[in-house]
Amino acid sequence: MTDNVFQLSCQCNNYPWGKKGQESLAAKLCEKTPGTGFELDNGKEYAEMWMGDYPDLPTKSLKTGELLETILTKNKEILLGKNCIEKFGTQLPFLPKILSIQKALPLQIHPNKDLASRLHQENPEQFTDDNHKPEIAIALSRFEAFAGWKPLSEVQTLFKLQPLQRFLARTYTTFGDETLRSVTQAILEASDEVIAETQKALAAISREEYGEQAYILDLLPRLQQQYSQEDPGNLVALLCMNYMDLSPGESIYIPADGIHAYLSGDIIECMARSNNVLNTGFCPTADRDNIKLFTSSLTFSTHSVEDMLLKSKPSPRSGKGKSLEYAPPMSEFNMLRTVLGKDEMEIIRAVDGPMVMLVTSGNGSMKADGKIHDIKEGYVFFIGQGVELVYETETGLEVYAAYAE
Ligand SMILES: [Zn+2]
Structure with missing residues (x-):
């Protein structure tokens, strides 16, 4: 008979965009769970801590060492419940992560279900599942991101600048979503020389000419330093995408096929159970996925900072309004x-x-299923379906929980 509630042992990956050693919240939280064997090395980058059953970086039961995936397979009716199995199948339908971002992640989209299933069939090694991957990111520190498209009027204003004329098709009557798709493709397909030349020319234009978008001049050198002057991601992000600067507790939502590139900060992310991604820009050229596939998959349903923000509201699950x-x-x-x-x-x-x-952060206790568990910063628990939780603290406590139903 399995426990309904048990502590998890998680792992971190070491992508080069992660924060180093003790600076990485992902690594610091990961280190707090006793008995996992995780040793924080200050010379290494720690990018993501995963808290799910996805096989690329799987989570285990801290007590038994058994994979969460195996435990869920053996006890699916008890732990996932009939409702969840009927709706989402017999695996954990979501994947929460902590990300600690030192420099920009690759410019990316996560394909929708139709495209994901085609890509998975054609190339199962790169696209390891057939699911879509909508995701949310909640800021745990100051969090900077490029997400979604700018309002068309803002992009159009920029593309009146002389150095950008070369990316425009010769004729367009109105600057619409398809114009945006074609300039994005033209930038991504341009040679290293053209990209470097364009960035140099843009840097020489006065703040006045950029008007309300003068922040571009501040961010350009930062992005160039992180990757290179030949990286087309710098241009796509600064010219076409919303720049967002969020405070702790603020959150963004990226729909399937939504373009995004996170720039800095510590966040908690949650996504559908998938690891599919198309990358281009802010990554070595060899990692860039087919540009035509990338640009043909882009959607244009979001066109402002407000479109990307996910507002929180008081939870109907809460007994005490906290x-x-x-x-x-x-x-x-x-x-x-x-x-x-x-x-x-x-x-x-x-x-x-x-x-x-x-x-x-903080510590306290969690009453669940007739037992009381000590909870502390960095502790991660799996909670089976149908279990009420009571958190108590003497000193203060902050808890995030992802759930499906
Ligand atoms: Zn993503």
């Missing part, structure tokens, strides 16, 4: 953020599906 809910449209999961002060408590009403919770 939890906010982030509910992305069209996705398999929601996230809860619970913040408790001194001597406060919260009740999280039972969910008709699985949950994964992580303590990001």
